[in-house]
Amino acid sequence: EAGVTQFPSHSVIEKGQTVTLRCDPISGHDNLYWYRRVMGKEIKFLLHFVKESKQDESGMPNNRFLAERTGGTYSTLKVQPAELEDSGVYFCASSQDTGWRTDTQYFGPGTRLTVL
Amino acid sequence: GQQLNQSPQSMFIQEGEDVSMNCTSSSIFNTWLWYKQDPGEGPVLLIALYKAGELTSNGRLTAQFGITRKDSFLNISASIPSDVGIYFCAGLSFAGGTSYGKLTFGQGTILTVHP
Numbered sequence: 001e002a003g004v005t006q007f008p009s010h011s012v013i014e015k016g017q018t019v020t021l022r023c024d025p026i027s028g029h030d031n032l033y034w035y036r037r038v039m040g041k042e043i044k045f046l047l048h049f050v051k052e053s054k055q056d057e058s059g060m061p062n063n064r065f066l067a068e069r070t071g072g073t074y075s076t077l078k079v080q081p082a083e084l085e086d087s088g089v090y091f092c093a094s095s096q097d098t099g100w101r102t103d104t105q106y107f108g109p110g111t112r113l114t115v116l
Numbered sequence: 117g118q119q120l121n122q123s124p125q126s127m128f129i130q131e132g133e134d135v136s137m138n139c140t141s142s143s144i145f146n147t148w149l150w151y152k153q154d155p156g157e158g159p160v161l162l163i164a165l166y167k168a169g170e171l172t173s174n175g176r177l178t179a180q181f182g183i184t185r186k187d188s189f190l191n192i193s194a195s196i197p198s199d200v201g202i203y204f205c206a207g208l209s210f211a212g213g214t215s216y217g218k219l220t221f222g223q224g225t226i227l228t229v230h231p
Contacts, residue, residue, distance in 0.1 A: 004158070031217055033219075035219070035221075040223075041223060042120070042204075042221045042222055042223045042224065043204065043206075043219075043221040043224075044221070045218050045219060045220070048217055048218060055217075056218055059218075091158050091159070093158070103217075104161050104164075105161070105217065105219065107151075107158030107159045107160070108158050109156060109157050110158055
């Protein structure tokens with residue numbers, strides 16, 4: 001079974017440009033999460049989709065970030081326009097179900113974004 | 117927001133030594149998790165803890181969920197070179213309407229094992 005995949009693995013852009021990150025969750029996983037790790041700091045939650053609906057977007061930094069999950073399959077995270085502080089590693093994770101006990105979130109390898 | 121304080125930030129040990137790392141918080145968590153990240157990969161779940169006081173082992177790894185629900189530790193016994201990586205604690209809280217699945221992570225512990 002394929003794991004969570006993310007594309008691209010690396011992206012280097014200039015300040016003011018637009019970048020779109022893609023995540024393909026494990027097939028059949030309704031829950032999809034985006035997280036970000038800025039260098040040396042903790043991994044921070046950005047948002048959570050259940051199928052195509054945004055369950056929780058409390059971690060999105062500002063309105064330059066737009067996440068979508070059309071059809072409840074893959075998801076995209078667009079940053080427009082990118083700023084220097086957006087640099088970091090963006091992780092996507094998916095899980096099958098949520099409930100009282102955590103259902104394992106399987107993480108993708110991440111996209112390393114560098115904004116110059 | 118909720119924060120997890122993880123220590124130490126980094127460790128340099130000899131192969132065969134035991135390792136201990138911990139996380140503390142001012143907030144209560146309902147579930148504690150320990151992840152490991154290898155270079156170029158995403159975090160992988162090592163151990164999950166669901167009840168205060170719970171002690172769980174997974175091979176050479178042992179983790180405990182603190183009685184106060186505000187802390188957890190991870191021990192690695194008899195370290196080997198492949199234990200190298202970044203270890204993260206993470207917590208799940210169901211208080212205050214926090215959505216299920218929203219993980220709060222510690223800053224990570226970078227482990228280096230010298231052969």
